[in-house]
Amino acid sequence: xxxARVVVTVxxxxxxxxxxxxxxALLRQGIxxxxxxxxxKVIDITLSDYASIDERHLIEEAARTVxxxxxxxxxYVEISDEMRNE
Amino acid sequence: xxxxxxxxxxxxxxxxxxxxxxxILRTRYHCAPYVVWHNNTAIPHDTTHVILPxxxxxxxxxxxxxxxxxxxxxxxVHKFALVGKPVLGICNGFQILCEAKxxxxxxxxxxxxxxxxxxxxxxxxxxxxxxxKINLPIAHRxxxxxxxxxxxxxxxxxxxIILSYDDRDEHGHANVNGSMLGIAGIVxxxxxxxxxxxxxxERAVDAPLGNSGILILDAFVHGVNHEA
Numbered sequence: 001x002x003x004a005r006v007v008v009t010v011x012x013x014x015x016x017x018x019x020x021x022x023x024x025a026l027l028r029q030g031i032x033x034x035x036x037x038x039x040x041k042v043i044d045i046t047l048s049d050y051a052s053i054d055e056r057h058l059i060e061e062a063a064r065t066v067x068x069x070x071x072x073x074x075x076y077v078e079i080s081d082e083m084r085n086e
Numbered sequence: 087x088x089x090x091x092x093x094x095x096x097x098x099x100x101x102x103x104x105x106x107x108x109x110i111l112r113t114r115y116h117c118a119p120y121v122v123w124h125n126n127t128a129i130p131h132d133t134t135h136v137i138l139p140x141x142x143x144x145x146x147x148x149x150x151x152x153x154x155x156x157x158x159x160x161x162x163v164h165k166f167a168l169v170g171k172p173v174l175g176i177c178n179g180f181q182i183l184c185e186a187k188x189x190x191x192x193x194x195x196x197x198x199x200x201x202x203x204x205x206x207x208x209x210x211x212x213x214x215x216x217x218x219k220i221n222l223p224i225a226h227r228x229x230x231x232x233x234x235x236x237x238x239x240x241x242x243x244x245x246x247i248i249l250s251y252d253d254r255d256e257h258g259h260a261n262v263n264g265s266m267l268g269i270a271g272i273v274x275x276x277x278x279x280x281x282x283x284x285x286x287x288e289r290a291v292d293a294p295l296g297n298s299g300i301l302i303l304d305a306f307v308h309g310v311n312h313e314a
Contacts, residue, residue, distance in 0.1 A: 014232065015264065017199035066156065069149055069185070071192050072232060 002047040003080040004059050008068045009040035043067055087116055091307065093135040094120040096163065098143035098154045103176065106288040107139045114291070114300065115307055124157035135172045135307065136163055138179030140225075140286060150193060150228040151181030160186055170277035174306045177226055180271070180282035189274045189282045190241070191233030193226075197264025201227040205296070206262055206285065207252045208270050212305045214245030219252070220298035222285035224262070224270075229284045231269035238267060248273050249283060249302075281306060 010016040016038050023037035045059060060077050068075035093111055095104050104121060111119050119137075120130050129136060144153035154160070160182075167173045167188050175183040184192045196202060203225040211217040233241070241247050249271030251260035260268040263284075271283035287299030 014194070015197055015230075017195050017197055021199055066152070067148070069152070069192055071234070072194060 001080075002049065002051050002082050004045045004047070004056070005078040005080075006043040006045065006059075006063045006067050006075060007040060007078065008043070008063075008073050008075050010038055011072055011074055014072045040073075087118070091115055091117040091134055092120070092130075092132050093117060093137055093307075094122050094129050094133040095137045095139055096122050096124060096129075096159055097139065098124040098141070098157060098182075100143045100145055101139050101141035101178070103140035103178075103286065103288065106286075107137055107176070110288050110291045110299075110303060111307075114303070122159060124154065124159045127158045127162060129159070129162045129166055133166070133171075135174070136166055138163075138173070138175040138182050139288075140177030140179060143178055143182065146228065149185065151178060151183075151185040154178075154182045155185035164188065167275055167280050170275065170279050172306060172309065173275070173280045175280075175282045176286055176288065177224075177229075177284055180284055181228060183280060183282045188280050189272060190237045191231055191269075191272075193228050193284070194230040194232045194264075195228050196226070196230050196262075197259070199227075201225075202229070202262055204262070206270075208249050208285065209252060210249050210298075210301060211245075212248050212273070218301070220301060221290070221296050222270075222287060222298060222302075223289045224285045226263070226284055229263040229265065231265040231267075231272075231284075233266065241269075241272060242267070246272050246274055246278075248281070249285070 019037045019039045023034055026034055063075050063077045095107055097104050108119050181193045183189045205221050205223050207221055209217050210220050247269055250268040251270050253261045254268045255261055258267055274280045287302040290296050290299030
C-alpha cells in the first residue's frame with residue numbers, strides 16, 4: 001500500500017497547555033529532568049495502488065493548508081517507499 | 087416585519103446556538119431568519135446579514151472550526167463577506183471565520199486547558215472610540231486569541247480590536263483564557279463588515295440577566311462600518 005504520514009507539531013513559541021499538563025503528570029511519575037513536553041498529531045493516510053504522483057503532491061499541499069494551520073503549527077509529511085518510488 | 091432585514095444563520099453538524107440567535111433576531115428586529123445547512127452551496131439571494139452561531143462544528147476535530155471552514159456553504163460566505171456585506175461569527179463561528187481566513191489569527195486552547203463558562207467584564211468599542219464596559223457570558227475551551235506580532239500590531243493600529251477582556255496579566259494576556267492583548271472580538275473585511283466574537287451576545291439579551299449583548303447585536307444589525 002502507498003502510505004503518507006502527516007506529523008503536525010505546535011510551533012516552538014506557542015504555548016501548548018496539554019503538553020504542560022502531561023509534563024506535570026510525568027514529573028509526578030518521577031521523571032525529574034524533564035525540560036518540556038509537546039503534543040502534536042499524527043495523521044496516517046493510505047492510498048489505493050492507483051494513486052499517482054499528483055495525489056502525493058495534493059496530500060503535501062493539504063498537509064500545509066488543511067491538516068495544519070501555519071499560524072500555530074509546523075508540519076512534515078513522511079512518504080512511504082512505495083509511494084516515493086513512483 | 088422588518089422588510090429591510092433578512093438574516094441567514096448558517097448551521098453545521100454540531101452547531102448548538104442557532105435557536106438562541108434566531109429567537110433574539112425575531113423578537114428584537116422583527117425578521118424571519120433563514121437557517122441554512124452547511125451542505126448548501128448558496129445563501130438565499132435576498133440575505134442581508136450572515137451569522138455563524140456557536141457550537142462544536144464537526145466535534146472540533148482537527149482544530150476548532152477547521153472542518154466547517156471547508157464546508158460547501160463557506161464559498162458563498164466568502165463571496166458575501168468579501169463584497170462587504172455583514173458577517174458575524176460567535177464563538178465557534180469566530181473560530182470558523184479565522185480558519186476560513188476571513189479574519190486574521192486563530193483561537194487556540196485556553197492557556198489553562200480548561201473549559202470556561204462565566205460572565206466577563208469587557209470593553210466594547212466598535213470604532214476605537216466611545217469605549218463601554220459591558221458584561222457578557224463566555225463558554226469555550228478554545229478561546230485564546232493568537233496571532234503573530236505583526237498582525238497584532240495591525241489589529242491595534244487599525245482599531246480592529248472591538249472587544250477585549252478587562253482582566254489581564256502583566257503581559258496583557260486575558261487571565262480567563264490567555265488571549266493575546268486580551269482580545270475577545272475583532273472586526274475585519276473590506277468594509278469592517280466581518281465580526282468575530284468569543285462571548286455570546288445572544289445569551290445576554292434579557293434585562294434581569296444582563297442585556298449588554300443587545301448593544302453588540304444592534305451594532306451588527308444596523309452596521310458597524312465605521313472606517314477607522
